[in-house]
Amino acid sequence: MCNLSQYIKEEGILQGRKEGRxxxxxxxxxxxxxxxxxxxxxxxxxxxMIKKLTGVVLD
Numbered sequence: 300m301c302n303l304s305q306y307i308k309e310e311g312i313l314q315g316r317k318e319g320r321x322x323x324x325x326x327x328x329x330x331x332x333x334x335x336x337x338x339x340x341x342x343x344x345x346x347x348m349i350k351k352l353t354g355v356v357l358d
Contacts, residue, residue: 336355339348350356 332353332355336349336353336357339353340346340357344352346357
């Protein structure tokens with residue numbers, strides 16, 4: 300019984316790490332798009348063009 304509970308615990312930890320990595324990657328992609336959009340704004344791109352190219356809506 301101890302082996303089963305240990306296995307379940309370890310699988311839960313592995314699943315949590317996997318989900319955390321996926322969330323981190325997604326967050327990084329969003330931050331990268333925001334950085335690109337901000338640079339585009341500084342370069343004079345219109346809000347419409349920034350949205351079209353990056354999917355980011357700037358205020």
